[in-house]
Amino acid sequence: MRAVKSPFQIPRPRIAAGAAARPTRRAVLALGAASALTACTPSGFGALSPRIDPNAPVTVALLVPSGSATQGDEILAANLENAARLAVSDLSGVQIDLRVYSTAGDPATAAQMARRAADEGARIILGPVRSAEANAVGAAVAGDGLNVLSFSNNPAIAGNNVFVLGLTPDNAARRVFEYAARNERGQVMVVGENTASGQLVLAAVSRGLEGTGASIVATQTYEFSQQGIVTALPAIAEAARNSGAQSVLFTADSAGALPVLAQLLPDNRIAYPQFQFMGITQWNVPPATLQLRGLQDGWFTMPDPALTAQFEARFTEAFGQAPHPIAGLAYDGIAAIGALLGTGATDALSRASLTQGSGFVGVNGVFRLMPDGTNQRGLALATIRNNAVVILEPAPRSFAGSGA
Numbered sequence: 211m212r213a214v215k216s217p218f219q220i221p222r223p224r225i226a227a228g229a230a231a232r233p234t235r236r237a238v239l240a241l242g243a244a245s246a247l248t249a250c251t252p253s254g255f256g257a258l259s260p261r262i263d264p265n266a267p268v269t270v271a272l273l274v275p276s277g278s279a280t281q282g283d284e285i286l287a288a289n290l291e292n293a294a295r296l297a298v299s300d301l302s303g304v305q306i307d308l309r310v311y312s313t314a315g316d317p318a319t320a321a322q323m324a325r326r327a328a329d330e331g332a333r334i335i336l337g338p339v340r341s342a343e344a345n346a347v348g349a350a351v352a353g354d355g356l357n358v359l360s361f362s363n364n365p366a367i368a369g370n371n372v373f374v375l376g377l378t379p380d381n382a383a384r385r386v387f388e389y390a391a392r393n394e395r396g397q398v399m400v401v402g403e404n405t406a407s408g409q410l411v412l413a414a415v416s417r418g419l420e421g422t423g424a425s426i427v428a429t430q431t432y433e434f435s436q437q438g439i440v441t442a443l444p445a446i447a448e449a450a451r452n453s454g455a456q457s458v459l460f461t462a463d464s465a466g467a468l469p470v471l472a473q474l475l476p477d478n479r480i481a482y483p484q485f486q487f488m489g490i491t492q493w494n495v496p497p498a499t500l501q502l503r504g505l506q507d508g509w510f511t512m513p514d515p516a517l518t519a520q521f522e523a524r525f526t527e528a529f530g531q532a533p534h535p536i537a538g539l540a541y542d543g544i545a546a547i548g549a550l551l552g553t554g555a556t557d558a559l560s561r562a563s564l565t566q567g568s569g570f571v572g573v574n575g576v577f578r579l580m581p582d583g584t585n586q587r588g589l590a591l592a593t594i595r596n597n598a599v600v601i602l603e604p605a606p607r608s609f610a611g612s613g614a
Contacts, residue, residue: 239474259355259560260333267305268551268559271338273326273347273538278315287312289534290361294336296528297544304551306544313338317346318581322360324350332356334559336543341367348372357564359543359579361536365414368583373564375539377574377587379411379461381419382490384509385589389603390457390508391423395486398424399455401446403467404431404438411461415490428453432467439470447478450485463491464499472504482507493594495535500597511589512573513538514605521573543574546579568609575605 229409262268272294276287286367291310299409300307311327313320320343324335328351335351348371351358356370356371363376402412412429419426428449432442450458451462458480462468468489477483487508493499494512512518521541538549549570550558557563561581569586571577576588592599 217361251476259357259554259557262333262551262558264551264554264556264558267307268333268547269307269309269327269331270544270547271324271330271332271335271337272308272310273313273320273323273327273335275311275315275339275343276312277319278313278341278545280315281461283315286534286536289537290337290540293414293525293533293537293540294544296525297541297548299318301544301548301552304548306351306548306551308544315340316341317342320344321346321350324356327351328354328356334359336540336547337361343376344372344468357559357561359546359564361539361543364410365417366410370583371561373579373583374585375543375577375586377513377589378584379414380418380588381491381585383415384587385511385591386459386488386490386509387419387422387424389591390486390488392542395457395488396422396424396460396489397427397456398429399428399450399453399457400426401430401432401458401471402461403434405434408434408461411490415459415461425517427455434467439467439474443474443478446606447475447480450480455485457486457522459488459490461490464493464496468493468505469499469502472502476504494592494599500594500599506594506597509591509593509602512592512599514588514590514607515599515601517571517573537604538573542570542574542577545572546570546577571607576607576609578609 220322256420272291274287275283294308298308309327309330311323313323320338324347335356337360339361341362341364344358348358358372359375360372361375361376361522363378365374365378365380366409368374390398400412400415402408416426418535430442430446430449460468460471462471471520481504487505488509489508490511493505493508494509499505509562519586520602521538522532522570525537547559548588557565564579565581567578568576569576574587578586579584590605592601
């Protein structure tokens, strides 16, 4: 375990933007603190949350996957730690004692480290990355009343004292469904992989449909292989033609089936403009995906590009390399914690405070934590034209209504 006793100071570059167009770093961190809390009445687990001394440093435990046998986990762990330190250095009037614990990517080790963090005075836990670890950590510290802000994007693990910070499929689906319904493309066929994780994503997409005005007219799946997609293609094409679908929503990302589907479906006369292609993953990652013929004029979601670009520039200047794609979640977690501590409330890290309706603004845009442990994030709606990203609708900078 490594402990960081004081904020990590780096040169603070000037963020170029007008106040009306881009919030300052202070505004990015402080939306939740500046807004009146609309917290729900604590019940169940929330009533056990530890009290905070607003005049003393607050210990925050960061759980990262260093020490695992999984390739890339050391880089991921370092990026999460660096992003968290960057966020701590941006706080004003708030003292955070950030302590970093290595989980080795193992649920049992993660639970052990969480218990150690609780024994050493942690008042909230940020991380870990994976679902099984987050479940184990939540159970390990439930008796201490500690909340867990995991980096997972799996809404199935959310609940009790575990929150997910990652961009969940239902968030992205809700955004594209709303846009499709407003643009006469609301009859949607969903195409996803026939795996355990794929079924979870399909369920999340169905949840995201509620209240959008769109409807799912067909769902088609494929085995997770190139041959599996080829075999499923005739049924997918037939369903698109016979279901009355105006749009086809892909759950796959660029590392999965998306490139194959984008190539083969147009070859089978399932293409724009008769069918509007849509996605719930970032089609601009990696940039080579923008070259795919079948995805031109398609719709997909992405975090607020202006705020993301600011974070990437600051991180690169501070640490000499671009951040890992999920490094910003660590910054967002510290931003939310710092905003709540800035209120001076002794119950600043309670479940009720975390789920305030006004939410927070981090480097991925506006977000709020929901009472069921999931999250809502403000996303931009984008398309691809001439192999380049074009924003159709910007990400919102605030939430309307209460999340309680």
